[in-house]
Amino acid sequence: MSDTPFLLPDVGEGLTEAEIVSWRVAPGDSIAINQVIVEIETAKSLVELPSPFAGTVGELLVKEGDTVAVGAPIIMVSGAASDEPAADTDVAEAVQDAAATITDEAAVGTVLVGYGTSGHAKSRRRRGGESPLVPVRPSSVPAASASPVVAKPPIRKLAKDLDVDLAEVQGTGLAGEITRDDVIRHASQASLFRNIQTPEESDEREERIPVKGVRKTIAKAMVDSAFTAPHVSLFVDVDATRTMEFVKRLKASPDFAGVKVSPLLIIAKAIIWAVRRNPTVNSEWTDEEIIVRHFVNLGVAAATPRGLIVPNVKEAQSLSLLALAQSLEQLTLTAREGRTSAAEMTGGTITITNIGVFGMDTGTPILNPGEVAIVALGTIKQKPWVVDGEVRSRYVTTVGASFDHRVVDGDVASRFVADVASVIEEPALLLD
Template identity: 50%
Template sequence: MTTMTEASVREFKMPDVGEGLTEAEILKWYVQPGDTVTDGQVVCEVETAKAAVELPIPYDGVVRELHFPEGTTVDVGTPIIAVAVAGAGGAAPEAPAEQPAAAPAPAKEEPKPEGRQPVLVGYGVATSSTRRRPRKGAEAGSPAPAQAIQAELNGHGGAVAEKRPLAKPPVRKLAKDLGVDLAAIIPSGPDGIITREDVHAAATPRTAEQTAPVVAAPATAAAPAPVASYDTARETRIPVKGVRKATAQAMVGSAFTAPHVTEFVTVDVTRTLKLVEELKQDKDMQGLRVNPLLLIAKALLVAIKRNPDINASWDEANQEIVVKHYVNLGIAAATPRGLIVPNIKDAQSKTLPQLAEALGELVATAREGKTSPAAMQGGTVTITNVGVFGVDTGTPILNPGESAILAVGAIKPQPWVHKGKVKPRQVTTLALSFDHRLVDGELGSKVLADVAAILEQPKRLITWA
């Protein structure tokens, strides 16, 4: 059996799974220390600014340590799990608990993973020196002294590592804001990591001294719990991160970059609803998701075909309008993790059954929280269906990089003049927001009028498509 002295510890780093993302939150660990893992096995699920993604491990071995607990936001490129893998002359170790005790060996005798780590798509090996967290030196069966292991994992001498307390960037910022010296804190986290609770505990006595200097606590008293600056019984504070944080940043950037114009039209969609019922009975549509949104999406695609300049983006760097000859149709979806906008690639080339199938898959994947980052990139125009919430209409904000977004309101029976008589008809209100830098009022009006005309007379789907 291969012992740990014949194995090396490899650090699996948080990858950039979304092209340019800087951090991700660990949602769930699927493995624990001591578990055996194989190449390609999913070890955890993380949430990025775009989606929830499962991460596979790129080698075989035994899990030595999980560096961060669930719910922690970790920077891309930071090691998140340590795995003991076989050395050049042996197989993977069976389990850390079965290692025989070994005499301490110099750190230089342990194989180092530097230069041999697998590089995942989306990120590479850092060129600068990266600090790694030290191992616990008091573990039974440890193949090397704690100082040697720490020196190996840090990539330099142990003395250098001791000069800088171990803490995550958010914890360092918190300490700076509260005026707490990290070097004076006794860490309570794993492997000597200073936690937010440690910083709060160090800051609370200082505050108490300023307000009541005569009160002194025994040296052996437990550290006081962090004091909230608000009434927890009357307020709840939710950290803004992941999808919600990315959405907020994108919407602010869009609202204050692209000059928005929104136009509205109220339309009788009674015939469209009748067509939906007919399509549900069509043999070619059996098993597919058929609803008004399907025909609205098809109507918008036809309108774009008739007015292709609406499907464009603004290139600020080159001062150019980029007209797209393809339509990646985005569908806004509300999920427990926030609003996401996955898109159907090359929607303009799909038949109605193909479009229905793509819509069904998009919605199902979004509800499961499994939408991939790739599915949310490259959108050209979007539909947001606020009508499902009973809302008449809205003024939607453009997705960054897109020139138009169509909001669909609730479909309700209303009195309507039909063939010279007032009759109850199924009516909805559409709202089209567009970037006025590249879409003028005429173009925007034509697109909105075309969508309305198709929904009022669905036979135009055939004559105009």
């Protein structure tokens, strides 16, 4: 029987290439339909590719670390003639499902802390039944039977990048799972023994990082945005004391037990409220027309080990405060694990960037391509503030925002920022 090539599929993200992160099979291995054979990194996410047919691995045509064009052969499979290969659209659908699902949760047989049952993405179904390419893993299988090391693919990649042997790392997660902190801690400890450099090592005074994947995509998007949309930025200092008090009450509420609550939640609600009063900031410029959206897909800029990404919460305007808190937490956790799906990265209408977590007071954020407004939340800290003619200690922050001046005029931009600030000063306005 002849060898059959498996071509790198179009994963439905509008991308043209992907990097081979790690092979899960070797020449001579027998593989089954739906078995994960390789992990790839696109410009947006880490994705496990399932095999569309069964057979024996003949040859790995590309090496780990290689960047491959969509449609190029990456592996040869022998004995696959009797199994009809799945259509390209089915492969893409399976890949998207794999990217949107935290597959290791199923392998461990438990739900990771902070994700909750709502964190499991639902796989799409084909007409007439389930997609034949979505791997099904029984939750009763213990973690140890799958692998002696329990770690998600992004954690394995981090360990590889830091030259850490996962077999030597003590996992502190559920079921002994190795976390990102475990790997970084182990790498830091190991570095203590490498401080005495040899003459050859001390000559390495610079590092060269290939521009590819997320970093390449970020660079292009930022350049396109900065030199296409005429940016205008506004800033205002805000008394956030009542927001901090509100956050404290929410944390103590039984309804929010187990849910991460931070000022970002209130700012997100403030943006949604202000968008309703100033809909132009929730638009898109197309040269031929301005498209004003009457829904909010709220993007949240997330700094991850793979670079800056901006996933978004779909239909955020229809979510309760609790549902929005859960969505923001899930979005953040998924981004940090490198499991953000293509769907979560597209369709955003307005973005918030929380630079306050880095101790910054304000900044001039660049617009996310396709949007006309972005809000920057600065750090919240106690400062002297005049209240009713008296100087008092209050929690103060700075709200900054950038706009596409082709769409948003100065008066609209000013009203929008003022509305966001008013909710931060008095969260009770959200009851309107």
